Amino acid sequence: MSRDIKIAPSILSADFANLGRDIKTMTEAGADIIHVDVMDGHFVPNITIGPLIVSAIRPYSTLPIDVHLMIEKPDNYLEDFANAGADYISVHAEEVRHLHRSLSRIKELNCKAGVVLNPITPLSFALDAAEYSDFILLMSVNPGFGGQSFIESFYRKASELRNELNKRGLEKVAIEVDGGVKIDNCQKVAESGADWLVSGSGLFKGDLTANIKLMRQELDKVK
Ligand code: DX5
Numbered sequence: 001m002s003r004d005i006k007i008a009p010s011i012l013s014a015d016f017a018n019l020g021r022d023i024k025t026m027t028e029a030g031a032d033i034i035h036v037d038v039m040d041g042h043f044v045p046n047i048t049i050g051p052l053i054v055s056a057i058r059p060y061s062t063l064p065i066d067v068h069l070m071i072e073k074p075d076n077y078l079e080d081f082a083n084a085g086a087d088y089i090s091v092h093a094e095e096v097r098h099l100h101r102s103l104s105r106i107k108e109l110n111c112k113a114g115v116v117l118n119p120i121t122p123l124s125f126a127l128d129a130a131e132y133s134d135f136i137l138l139m140s141v142n143p144g145f146g147g148q149s150f151i152e153s154f155y156r157k158a159s160e161l162r163n164e165l166n167k168r169g170l171e172k173v174a175i176e177v178d179g180g181v182k183i184d185n186c187q188k189v190a191e192s193g194a195d196w197l198v199s200g201s202g203l204f205k206g207d208l209t210a211n212i213k214l215m216r217q218e219l220d221k222v223k
């Protein structure tokens with residue numbers, strides 16, 4: 001394997017009555033990051049998880065917890081999620097008015113900071129934010145629900161972003177992808193430039209351990 005590509009199961013597709021068990025299973029199966037989808041019923045139609053759940057799952061794994069904030073006014077909640085045990089926090093460029101301030105605040109809270117772009121939000125938002133970010137999350141579905149189909153324009157966008165980051169000397173900024181990533185497309189997704197692959201239904205449907213191992217085998221083929 002030439003690159004360090006990370007698998008980030010999204011607990012949105014986990015069994016919420018057995019979240020601790022699922023977190024342990026994914027950790028033992030070799031996942032790299034725990035992706036947590038926070039939705040407020042305003043920025044996206046769905047409502048999901050708050051800081052209480054993040055602090056409840058924290059003792060079940062030493063893997064980094066990656067909090068994807070799909071909420072209005074995320075600045076008001078950064079501290080709560082950091083205190084609950086988040087390691088990475090990302091905010092949507094479509095929502096945040098003062099992106100530089102939000103990213104700086106996330107870093108002050110000792111978390112890695114990320115900017116998220118919806119599928120059709122221009123890449124320029126992320127490019128200007130990149131030097132202040134640890135990662136850029138490109139959505140490959142419209143945020144709000146698990147189990148949607150992958151939007152193909154991701155491939156072009158990710159390659160363009162990776163090239164631009166490299167040109168600007170920002171090779172260390174990771175590209176995360178979220179939505180519709182499964183065992184059968186993960187190799188192509190990684191080859192287009194993604195470093196961290198979020199996958200919900202693609203891993204939790206069926207046997208979680210077996211699926212994580214199969215995804216790892218596919219990623220080992222990445223050129
Ligand atoms: C969508 C969320 C995703 C979601 C991905 O709004 O941000 O993290 O859980 O689910 P799948 O992999 O099923 O598309």
Ligand code: ZN
Pocket residue numbers: 010035036037068178198
């Ligand atoms: Zn997500």
